[in-house]
Amino acid sequence: MKTIYFEKDIPRILITKFAARFCRPLLFTGLNAVKYNKKLPNAPLPGPDWVRVKNTACGVCGTDVSFFLATTGTSSAFEPIPGSARTYMGHENVGVVVETGPSVTKFKAGDRVTIREYMSGCGNKGIKPPCKYCAEGNYNLCLNYGEPSPLKLPDTGAGMGDYFLAPEQQLTKILDELTDDQAVLLEPSCVSVHSVLMDRPKKGEKILVYGCGMIGLGIVQALKIVQPDCEVWVTTRKKARQQLAKKLGADHILSGDIYEETARATGGSRVYTGMNKNKMFFGGFDRVYDCAGGGKANTLCCRLLAPRGTYMKVGHHMAAVTYDESPVWWQELKIIGVDAHGMEEWQGRRLYTFDLVQEWMRDGIYKTDGFITHRFPLDRYKEAFAVALKNPPELIKIVLDCTK
Ligand SMILES: [Zn+2]
Ligand SMILES: [Zn+2]
Incomplete structure (x- = not known):
């Protein structure tokens, strides 16, 4: 079995962190904590409700x-959790x-599937x-x-590999009508749809989607599906993304000075400037989806919100960050964290986010044309990470071909 994994090996992690900050070429050597092991044994299924899957393709997130940069910090909530090696x-x-255990009921050989429960929860661990x-x-x-x-788990693998093992609970069957x-x-x-459904915007809200990659573009569409009567702004300097955002329903692109533009767009007060270009104004968006994450984005998004506005924390940062929290209490903001996906309530039904979004894709409500901009064979994954780090203007989603 061929699989890419992150090894919890402290010296390697320290080298990777060092390389990420000071010597990027070192990231692409054999010293990275992310390793590609081509010689893992093909273990038997570890339980009767497990299946073996042959990967076709896998996106780079x-x-x-x-992981490739080993950004996790020792002060984050993740650190004390005993993860697997x-x-x-x-x-x-x-x-x-390609193979099903004797008590598998949801799948048979030949079914197309995707990983739904990637995180190390009950279903994933059995x-x-x-x-x-x-x-x-x-x-x-x-x-x-x-x-x-x-269970005594062997190397199970996941999406970045030729094969992987999973309990059936971890997977979702792909509808026949969907392409690979x-x-x-x-x-x-x-992730985009869950962000919008977990706290639905009200009619007439003025909304900013901050950060316009795959997740941000998805939020733009999800907003217009869930609450067509809202006004959506996006931030991106990249022309290709601006065009795509407009096509998917964004009403405006926020360009120029973000404080001045937001104040103008939302009918806020004038912008006050203090020391070190420190800016603040009153008024702003009813809701901001922060798809970037990190201290700078936190500070900015809080200041771009109207009093009692809602800050949707979509972009993740796996280490502690510092940011200015004064607008949170001063303007009585609401902060809502978003993690991945789960179960949704939609039009009287209760279903997995995965099943709802599949239906939306099948019915042409949710579009993905133009999202995959780069493809690499699995064996050349380092080139894929090099492109991800370089982040060229046309980049939206890189996909690895797991058959090569
Ligand atoms: Zn992801
Ligand atoms: Zn659980």
């Missing part, structure tokens, strides 16, 4: 890039079931009975994240 990379995959969150389908909020699996390209974009699309 910002989280994967974080290897984190198998790739959670935006499409593949085909913990039974599952915790209350996993039982209700909100696996992203699992209480057993830090607990070991009761749509299937590979399903997971990040679910």
Whole structure:
């Protein structure tokens, strides 16, 4: 079995962190904590409800890039959680079931599937009975994240590899009508849709989508599906993304000085400038989706919100950051964190985000044309990470071809 994973090996992690800051070429040597192992044994299925999947393709996500740079910090909430020695990379995959255990009921050989529950929850580890969150389908909020699996798990792999092993609970069947390209974009699309459904905008809201990559572009579309009567601004200097955002329903591009432009767009007060270009104004957006994350984005997004506005924290940062929290209390802001996907309520139904978004893709409501901009064979994954780090203007989504 061939698999890319992040090795929890402290000297390697320190070298990777050093390389990320001071010597980027070193990231692409054998010293990176992200390793490609081509000689893992093909282990038998570890449980009766497990399946073996042959990967077709896998997208590269910002989280994967974080692993490649080893950005996790020792002050983050992740640090105390005892993770496994290897984190198998790739959670935006499409593949085909090639083997099923005797008690598998949801899949048969030949079914196209994708990983739904990538995070190390009850379903992923085979913990039974599952915790209350996993039982209700909100696996992203699992209480057993830090607990070991009761099974003796071999190297299971994930999306970035030729094959992987998974309990059936971890997977979603892909609808026949979807192409492999749509299937590979399903997971990040679910993040966008979940962000919008978990706290739905009200009629007439003025909304900013800050950061306009795959997730931000998906939020633009999801907003117009869930609440057509809202006005959406996006921030991006990249022409290709501006065009795509407009096509997907964005009403305006925010360009120029972001404080001045926001004040003008939302009917806010004049902008006051203090020391070190420190700016503040009163008024702003009703809601901001921060798809960038990090201290600078936190500070900016809080200041761009109207009193009692809602800050949707979509962009993740796996280390502690500092930011100015004064607008949070001064302007009585609401902060809502978003993690991945789970169970949604939509038009009287209760279903997995994955199943809802598949329907939207099939019915042409949710579009993904033009999102995949780069493709590399799995064996050349380092070139894919080089492009991700360079972040050229046309880049939206890089996909690895797992058959090569
Ligand atoms: Zn992702
Ligand atoms: Zn759980």
